[in-house]
Amino acid sequence: LAADGTFKHLGLVGCGLIGSSILRAVREGALVERTSVFDRDGNVCAYVQAEGLADAAATDPGVLAGADLVLLCVPVGAMGPAAASIAEELQPGAVVSDVGSVKASVIEDVSPHLPGGVAFIPAHPIAGTEHSGPAAGFAGLFQGRWVILCPPGATAMDEAAAARVEALWHAMGAQCARMSAAHHDQILGITSHLPHLIAYTIVGTATDLGDDLKAEIFRYSAGGFRDFTRLAASDPIMWRDVFLNNREAVLELLQRFSEDLSALQKAIRRGEADTLERYFEKTRTVRRGVIDAQQER
Ligand code: NAP
Numbered sequence: 001l002a003a004d005g006t007f008k009h010l011g012l013v014g015c016g017l018i019g020s021s022i023l024r025a026v027r028e029g030a031l032v033e034r035t036s037v038f039d040r041d042g043n044v045c046a047y048v049q050a051e052g053l054a055d056a057a058a059t060d061p062g063v064l065a066g067a068d069l070v071l072l073c074v075p076v077g078a079m080g081p082a083a084a085s086i087a088e089e090l091q092p093g094a095v096v097s098d099v100g101s102v103k104a105s106v107i108e109d110v111s112p113h114l115p116g117g118v119a120f121i122p123a124h125p126i127a128g129t130e131h132s133g134p135a136a137g138f139a140g141l142f143q144g145r146w147v148i149l150c151p152p153g154a155t156a157m158d159e160a161a162a163a164r165v166e167a168l169w170h171a172m173g174a175q176c177a178r179m180s181a182a183h184h185d186q187i188l189g190i191t192s193h194l195p196h197l198i199a200y201t202i203v204g205t206a207t208d209l210g211d212d213l214k215a216e217i218f219r220y221s222a223g224g225f226r227d228f229t230r231l232a233a234s235d236p237i238m239w240r241d242v243f244l245n246n247r248e249a250v251l252e253l254l255q256r257f258s259e260d261l262s263a264l265q266k267a268i269r270r271g272e273a274d275t276l277e278r279y280f281e282k283t284r285t286v287r288r289g290v291i292d293a294q295q296e297r
Contacts, residue, residue, distance in 0.1 A: 005164050007095070009034040011067030012054070013082045015044050017128065017235075018099045019073035020137030023053045025172040028139045036063045038086065047134050064089045069168070072098035072110065077241035080109030092117030095161040099125055101188065101238070103150045103181035105245035111152070119161035122150045124184065125174060126192075132235040143173035144294060150181040189249035193242055194257060197250065199231035200239070 010032045012019045019037070026032055037048050037057040048057035056063050064070055064086055074082045079100055090096065096118055100106040103122050114120055127145035129136065147169045151162045166176040179187075206217050206225060217225065243250055267275040290296050 005160075005167065007032050007069040007164065007168060009036070009067045009069070011036045011038065011064035011070040011086075011089075013038050013061075013064070013070065013072045013086060014074035014078070015039045015048055015053070015057070015134050016073065017132050017134075017136045018125065018141075019071070020048070020053060020134035021127075021139065021141040022071065022073070022099075022137075022172070023048070024137055024139035025142060026168075027053065029171055031168060031171050032069075036067060038063050044134055051134075053134070061086045061089055066091065068094050069165070070094065070096045072096065072100070075235075075238050075241045076100045076102050076106060076245045077237075079106045080113065083110040083113040087113050087115060090115055090118050095119050095121060095164065097121045097123050097165050099123060101192065101242050102245040103148075103184045107150070107152050107181055119157050120152065121158070121162050121165045122152065122181065123165060123169070124148045124150075124188070125169070126188075127174075128234075130230050130233040130235075132238070140173070142169065145174050147174045147176050148184050149176060149178045150184050151178065152181070185246050185249045189246055189253050193246055193250050194253050196231050196234060196239060197243065197254070198257075199228040202228045203232035 010022075010026060012023065012035070015023065015037045019039075023035055023037070026035060035054040035056075037045065037054045038059070038061045039045055039048070039057065040059055042059050045057040045059055048054050067089070068091075070086060070090065072079055072082050079098060083096070092115075096110070096114055097120070098106055098110065100122070101124060103124060107120070107122050110122075111120060125142055125145060125147045127141050129141075147166075149162055149166065151158050162178070169176050202225070207214065209217070221229065264276070264279065266272075267279075287296075
């Protein structure tokens with residue numbers, strides 16, 4: 001542990017879009033002394049070494065030995081197995097954190113594998129793109145974005161570890177907030193998970209319309225469809241895991257969404273102009289809130 005509480009040796013499990021963006025931001029700001037990557041994909045390790053993204057990269061978790069911070073940057077469904085595979089490398093006093101898009105299931109899956117004396121600080125950077133893999137990452141990904149931390153414990157060790165993790169995210173340009181894992185999963189259900197599900201559905205419905213219509217769907221997509229295609233191009237494994245691991249919150253929101261959709265369907269069928277106009281006036285104001293929160297780009 002450095003005197004100022006910063007981490008010396010950052011270890012990463014999984015080096016895709018998020019992991020490689022962290023490495024680039026850390027390298028740019030010279031935020032730690034050493035970085036190591038464990039990824040099960042040998043091609044990813046070769047890329048990391050060729051690009052000089054980390055000091056060491058290997059398909060063996062032993063490469064993480066001596067790390068005082070290990071960030072789990074694998075899909076949510078792989079967090080438990082990833083934690084199990086690195087448990088032996090964790091020294092007392094080390095901190096483990098993650099970047100998973102769901103928090104309650106990750107806490108449940110990871111915690112049992114961590115040895116005593118190791119603090120776990122679950123976190124989620126609300127930043128990303130529809131691309132995946134290490135070549136898609138960039139140093140500025142977290143600039144101006146929020147990172148939500150959900151520390152499950154409240155001991156002095158947990159508090160000190162959470163403060164150190166927050167300091168690292170701040171140094172990468174992010175702002176931090178803390179909340180319970182259940183609250184995180186509910187909020188992200190509406191801001192991220194449901195919108196992705198709707199996008200996957202709209203794009204799926206459109207592409208099932210038939211080959212003869214496809215060329216026209218692409219050509220005239222600027223009418224709105226193209227904005228959904230960006231979300232629906234997101235990584236299939238990552239999103240499969242998000243829906244399987246935030247099942248209850250997503251199903252609850254989907255129920256409410258279906259009821260609202262049915263109400264609009266009824267208004268259209270009955271020609272209720274006022275109902276439609278009032279609804280769209282109300283939703284229009286939401287855009288202003290997003291712009292005011294500086295999260296529109
Ligand atoms: P990604 O680009 O798909 O990269 C994940 C990497 O982890 C891949 O190289 C993968 O190898 C490797 N991996 C998978 N299981 C492993 C294991 N058990 N041990 C070692 N390596 C393993 O993923 P990403 O987009 O960076 O997402 C990573 C995490 O960040 C996810 O939990 C996601 O929910 C979260 N997140 C993503 C975004 C976003 O917009 N993408 C935003 C915020 C948070 P294989 O290719 O062999 O599977």
